[in-house]
Amino acid sequence: MTAVEFERVTVSLGSRVVLSEVSLRLEDGEFIGVLGPNGSGKTTLMRAILGLVKPSAGSIKVLGKPARRGNPAAGYMPQQRQSVRSLRLSGWDFVASAVNGHKWGLPGARAAERKEIDWALATVGARDLARRPLSETSGGERQRLLLAQCLLGRPRLLLLDEPLLNLDPHHQRVVVQLVRQLQKELAMTVLFSAHEINPLLGALDKVLYLGGGRAALGGVDEVITGPVLSRLYGSEIEVVRIGGRIFVMSGAHDLEKSEHRHDAHL
Amino acid sequence: MLTYDFMVNAFLASGIVAVVAGIVGYFLVLRGQTFAGHALSHVGFAGATGAVLVGLPPLWGLVVFTVGAGLGMGVLGERLSGRDVAIGIILSLSMGLGLLFLHFYTAYATQVTALLFGNVLGVDSETLWTLLLLGAVSLAALAVIARPLLFASIQPELAEAKGVSLQLVSLLFLAIVALTVAECTQIVGVLLVFTLMVGPAAAAGRWTSRLGRGVVLAAILALAEAWTGVTLAYYTDWPTSFWITALSAAVYFASLPR
Numbered sequence: 075m076t077a078v079e080f081e082r083v084t085v086s087l088g089s090r091v092v093l094s095e096v097s098l099r100l101e102d103g104e105f106i107g108v109l110g111p112n113g114s115g116k117t118t119l120m121r122a123i124l125g126l127v128k129p130s131a132g133s134i135k136v137l138g139k140p141a142r143r144g145n146p147a148a149g150y151m152p153q154q155r156q157s158v159r160s161l162r163l164s165g166w167d168f169v170a171s172a173v174n175g176h177k178w179g180l181p182g183a184r185a186a187e188r189k190e191i192d193w194a195l196a197t198v199g200a201r202d203l204a205r206r207p208l209s210e211t212s213g214g215e216r217q218r219l220l221l222a223q224c225l226l227g228r229p230r231l232l233l234l235d236e237p238l239l240n241l242d243p244h245h246q247r248v249v250v251q252l253v254r255q256l257q258k259e260l261a262m263t264v265l266f267s268a269h270e271i272n273p274l275l276g277a278l279d280k281v282l283y284l285g286g287g288r289a290a291l292g293g294v295d296e297v298i299t300g301p302v303l304s305r306l307y308g309s310e311i312e313v314v315r316i317g318g319r320i321f322v323m324s325g326a327h328d329l330e331k332s333e334h335r336h337d338a339h340l
Numbered sequence: 341m342l343t344y345d346f347m348v349n350a351f352l353a354s355g356i357v358a359v360v361a362g363i364v365g366y367f368l369v370l371r372g373q374t375f376a377g378h379a380l381s382h383v384g385f386a387g388a389t390g391a392v393l394v395g396l397p398p399l400w401g402l403v404v405f406t407v408g409a410g411l412g413m414g415v416l417g418e419r420l421s422g423r424d425v426a427i428g429i430i431l432s433l434s435m436g437l438g439l440l441f442l443h444f445y446t447a448y449a450t451q452v453t454a455l456l457f458g459n460v461l462g463v464d465s466e467t468l469w470t471l472l473l474l475g476a477v478s479l480a481a482l483a484v485i486a487r488p489l490l491f492a493s494i495q496p497e498l499a500e501a502k503g504v505s506l507q508l509v510s511l512l513f514l515a516i517v518a519l520t521v522a523e524c525t526q527i528v529g530v531l532l533v534f535t536l537m538v539g540p541a542a543a544a545g546r547w548t549s550r551l552g553r554g555v556v557l558a559a560i561l562a563l564a565e566a567w568t569g570v571t572l573a574y575y576t577d578w579p580t581s582f583w584i585t586a587l588s589a590a591v592y593f594a595s596l597p598r
Contacts (some may be wrong), residue, residue: 206549
């Protein structure tokens with residue numbers, strides 16, 4: 075079974091071509107790290123899979139069917155916004171807002187929905203966070219709640235957009251391990267975008283590296299190499315491996331680190 | 341106090357409006373759209389004065405203008421979000437237009453204070469029925485969209501992915517806000533709409549992190565502030581709107597140290 079299939083997909087945002095004739099096949103049940111510089115299309119790729127962005131050419135299939143909005147098989151954790159951090163609602167209400175949130179009518183969970191919320195909270199180990207306001211949770215705790223929210227409806231495909239943003243290295247490790255564990259337990263395909271490959275090493279099955287409108291998919295050692303990345307960045311890239319860590323360098327400049335720092339200031 | 345008809349009407353009118361404003365205001369605060377609510381009330385000023393100029397009841401001018409502007413804001417949607425300058429300029433333009441309409445119809449100038457600062461003691465039974473009808477429509481519409489509205493307010497990108505039309509929800513909600521604003525204007529006037537729509541809801545949001553309790557608390561606070569305000573006005577002979585704003589501010593600031 076193929077989880078996601080792109081066939082010569084071109085996606086443009088305004089006049090900018092973000093993905094250009096990208097073809098790829100993501101197998102079911104894999105943990106895929108999505109990497110690439112800012113603006114390389116990591117978010118756009120996910121939004122295209124969700125049917126939120128229509129490709130100008132080519133076709134996208136999700137679990138064998140054309141990509142469409144409202145696909146219950148796809149779970150999504152958007153890049154976190156500031157407003158979530160200052161929300162005074164309880165963790166429970168935050169997670170619950172997503173249960174059948176697309177249906178008209180009054181909010182408030184029915185028995186079956188309450189069970190589903192309890193299950194999701196328990197699965198990510200966030201039961202004790204349910205009563206606290208979101209504004210009083212730490213970055214790591216918030217990620218658990220966000221994960222619980224996108225597990226609702228038991229998706230087979232999970233799209234996580236930069237879940238490590240603004241987390242310290244310890245919490246980054248915790249989140250990556252949690253996602254890996256969920257991915258195996260629930261037999262899901264996970265797309266996990268990040269600025270840096272290192273926190274994901276050891277957890278991921280494949281890397282999907284985006285850059286210059288193109289994509290490279292494969293194992294870490296196949297994709298994170300000088301020649302492949304030079305092609306994606308359109309400039310000379312050197313890949314340095316030190317003590318089990320990988321550094322993507324342009325000249326003396328650590329590219330992934332600088333991307334990260336740039337974003338942390340936003 | 342309750343032997344006077346105008347006092348009974350004042351309690352009923354402010355009660356209806358306070359409950360609606362508290363509930364709708366809770367979602368307004370949650371969405372961070374309080375400034376849009378404020379702007380809508382100013383658009384209403386132009387509507388009310390314009391209506392008088394052409395010989396229509398000011399309340400209907402208010403309703404038409406605020407709902408029209410609310411729908412306009414909803415259509416512009418994302419393009420308008422965070423555009424405080426654009427909203428502010430429309431707000432000023434509306435007040436300017438209102439002034440122009442008054443200039444052409446000077447006989448109405450005496451009513452201007454009522455429009456700007458409210459006149460709850462002057463509510464007649466016909467207005468009362470209109471308020472009840474508008475309030476019922478607002479709450480019924482809110483009940484229909486509440487679930488997707490909440491989802492879209494908290495997690496817009498996820499809601500969109502799950503099939504919620506952010507624009508439709510935003511459009512309907514701003515229309516509801518506009519109706520509520522038009523109602524509030526009858527009690528506290530266009531300049532003080534914040535006091536019933538935002539003050540109680542913001543305080544409720546600080547006192548409880550549970551959604552259901554927050555909505556109920558916002559309605560209770562608004563009701564308590566409105567009725568206490570009317571009562572205090574009766575015994576002090578100071579303006580009702582002053583008392584309501586004072587209570588609203590007191591409750592909000594009491595909620596802060598937490």
